[in-house]
Amino acid sequence: MTAPPVPTSNRHTARRAIVTGGARGIGAAIATHLAREGAHVAIMDRLPADQTALACGGIAVAVDLTDPADTSRAMAEAIDGLGGLDVLVNSAGIFALSPLLDIDVAAWDAMVDINARATLLTMQSAARQMIAGDGGVIINLASMAAKSGGAMEAHYAASKAAVVALTRAAALEWGPHGIRVNAICPGYVLTEMGAATRTADQVAEWSSRSPLGRLGAPADVAELAAYLASDAASYITGQALNLTGGMVMH
Numbered sequence: 001m002t003a004p005p006v007p008t009s010n011r012h013t014a015r016r017a018i019v020t021g022g023a024r025g026i027g028a029a030i031a032t033h034l035a036r037e038g039a040h041v042a043i044m045d046r047l048p049a050d051q052t053a054l055a056c057g058g059i060a061v062a063v064d065l066t067d068p069a070d071t072s073r074a075m076a077e078a079i080d081g082l083g084g085l086d087v088l089v090n091s092a093g094i095f096a097l098s099p100l101l102d103i104d105v106a107a108w109d110a111m112v113d114i115n116a117r118a119t120l121l122t123m124q125s126a127a128r129q130m131i132a133g134d135g136g137v138i139i140n141l142a143s144m145a146a147k148s149g150g151a152m153e154a155h156y157a158a159s160k161a162a163v164v165a166l167t168r169a170a171a172l173e174w175g176p177h178g179i180r181v182n183a184i185c186p187g188y189v190l191t192e193m194g195a196a197t198r199t200a201d202q203v204a205e206w207s208s209r210s211p212l213g214r215l216g217a218p219a220d221v222a223e224l225a226a227y228l229a230s231d232a233a234s235y236i237t238g239q240a241l242n243l244t245g246g247m248v249m250h
């Protein structure tokens with residue numbers, strides 16, 4: 001591991017955390033935030049993550065999370081590199097727009113393989129380690145689409161509803177082993193996800209749906225993730241927490 005960042009709090013001192021999808025966007029913000037609070041971080045991504053890992057003083061593990069064997073290999077490598085595991089954050093994911101009638105089997109599988117199946121597989125690897133150890137925390141990135149649906153994004157919404165269901169089942173099964181499992185359901189967060197199809201007019205219209213009048217930032221998500229990973233959240237499990245600026249209230 002390279003020079004760690006100067007901790008801004010000791011909330012996560014010596015905690016070992018894996019962040020999938022940490023090369024950029026929300027995952028990078030979470031990895032950086034956890035590292036600033038003292039965590040040792042491993043970033044698992046298919047994109048080069050060396051820069052983010054360097055900023056975190058952590059390690060980068062290349063992986064294609066749609067490949068179950070590669071996912072298992074990468075989880076073992078990351079856990080070995082960290083010397084154990086206390087926190088897993090599943091942030092890797094994809095998004096696509098498509099009319100419901102045009103979603104074919106290939107598009108469905110591509111969406112579900114990374115957003116839902118990879119979440120199951122990393123959770124299983126993490127939980128085996130955590131059950132054998134002192135428990136831990138798992139945080140899954142779902143979406144407000146899991147609760148509200150979403151026209152033109154049925155396969156994305158379904159994959160994120162699966163993430164919420166996995167979160168609840170895991171919280172029930174693994175709570176007795178000292179493992180807390182929660183999901184975060186962000187609204188619109190300005191990252192590279194969806195940037196190719198996003199217009200300035202859409203950003204203005206989406207912002208107006210929030211009583212706070214703005215969209216989310218990766219730092220908003222990182223604050224909640226760091227809290228959920230901390231002992232301050234020790235009685236919170238099985239939840240799908242909205243982070244939507246008030247766009248979703250259930």
Ligand SMILES: NC(=O)c1ccc[n+]([C@@H]2O[C@H](COP(=O)([O-])OP(=O)(O)OC[C@H]3O[C@@H](n4cnc5c(N)ncnc54)[C@H](O)[C@@H]3O)[C@@H](O)[C@H]2O)c1
Nearest residue numbers: 021025026046064065066092093141143186188189191193
């Ligand atoms: N940005 C938003 O508005 C928003 C809203 C709600 C939920 N989310 C969820 O938050 C999470 C992070 O989103 P983001 O905005 O940071 O997206 P992003 O596209 O910026 O980052 C996603 C990361 O996942 C990685 N990834 C994708 N497929 C992978 C694979 N097969 N193997 C390994 N890594 C892979 C990408 O390389 C990328 O680094 C996602 O799960 C997303 O669905 C995002």
